[in-house]
Amino acid sequence: MSPRVLVLGGTGEGRRLAEKLAQLGISVVSSLAGRVREPKLPVGEVRIGGFGGREGLAEYLRAERIGTVVDATHPFATRMTENAVSATETTGTELLVLRRRAWSPGPADxxxxxxxxxxxxxxxxxxxxxxxxxxxxxxxxxxxxxxxxxxxxxxxxxxxxxxxxxxxxxxxxxxxxxxxxxxxxxxxxxxxxxxxxxxxxxxxxxxxxxxxxxxxxxxxRQPDLPPAPVVHTVAEALTWFRERGSHAG
Missing domain, CATH: 3.40.50.720 (NAD(P)-binding Rossmann-like Domain)
Structure with a gap:
């Protein structure tokens, strides 16, 4: 059983990434916070609800043999991002942050x-x-x-x-x-x-x-980025996975 990928989702980017990774033959589970009653569900396995803080997330990573966590949550979901950083550090799990770029003003704004x-x-x-x-x-x-x-x-x-x-x-x-x-x-x-x-x-x-x-x-303004590899698009995330051939298969 090869290591799995956990996508902390709830965003369009998270849904698209889960679909693309599944097409590459990667075992993916997407996690949604459960704050929306009828969320748009990604392709593949989905879990809904919290983990019980950073300790609960670390326990989940071990129990489910998660090899990589992708934080594709909303840019302002700071608590989940902090928990992901802590849990992956504790368990030695790879972390990738997929964070869309902030809007930038133009001269007429x-x-x-x-x-x-x-x-x-x-x-x-x-x-x-x-x-x-x-x-x-x-x-x-x-x-x-x-x-x-x-x-x-x-x-x-x-x-x-x-x-x-x-x-x-x-x-x-x-x-x-x-x-x-x-x-x-x-x-x-x-x-x-x-x-x-x-x-x-x-x-x-x-x-x-x-x-x-x-x-x-x-x-x-968007919160500061966490101390982890950061990509801004699904395409960049897929490149990151392909460069780690052991995950991309």
Whole structure:
């Protein structure tokens, strides 16, 4: 029985990588956190739910004879990444981080980049009173004190408490193209967008729309990369595996 690959997924990149590795004849298991009720499932074996911290993940790696872990989680899933670094160090397992590149501003963009949602909440009041908030359904409590601002909160599922007092929720799953985003911003008379700098094309349409309308955007910077090999695309990840022929078969 050859060593297996564990893909810590939940992203489009994770799903695509699991499919490509399976096509190469590599035994892959994808792990999803289970925070979304109806997640898009990757090809092959899937486990849903947490591991029980870094110790639980290390125990799983040993028990399941995992040879390589690919951290293909969301760029802001910092706790899972920290657990992956610790568990792979403890067990001597290879770790590869698949992290999509952050968005970069163009000359026509008015971006205000901050390091946390708390900073974003402080900044947004300086820029507008009608806000499209697309930072995910957790940690919205950072904006709960903004009583003179109206928020359109867009999440995949219903957001968690506490919530901003003046808000409307919109549950939707991307991709969101530029035309649809332009219509959304105009319909709701949005004056500023707040988002995490997640990178990728699935939700980039709102940035294109903001550029066309001349709207400011508050973006939370991606966390620092962990001390591990990092690739930014599925193609780069496959190259990394092929260079280790013992895994690629």
């Amino acid at each position: 008015e971006w205000h980049q901050v390091d946390s949602l708390a900073e974003a909440a402080e900044k947004v009041g300086e820029l507008g009173r009608r806000v499209l908030l697309t930072t995910g359904r957790q940690e919205l409590g950072c904006f709960a004190a903004a009583r003179d601002i109206w928020f359109l909160v867009r999440t995949v599922e219903e957001p968690e408490q506490p919530l901003p007092p003046n808000m409307t929720t919109l549950t939707a799953r991307g991709p969101f193209d530029t035309a649809a985003e332009l219509e959304l911003l105009r319909t709701h008379r949005i004056e500023v967008i707040v988002s995490k700098n997640s990178g990728g094309s699935m939700t980039e349409g709102k940035l294109d729309a903001a550029r066309r309308l001349g709207l400011p955007v508050v973006l939370v």
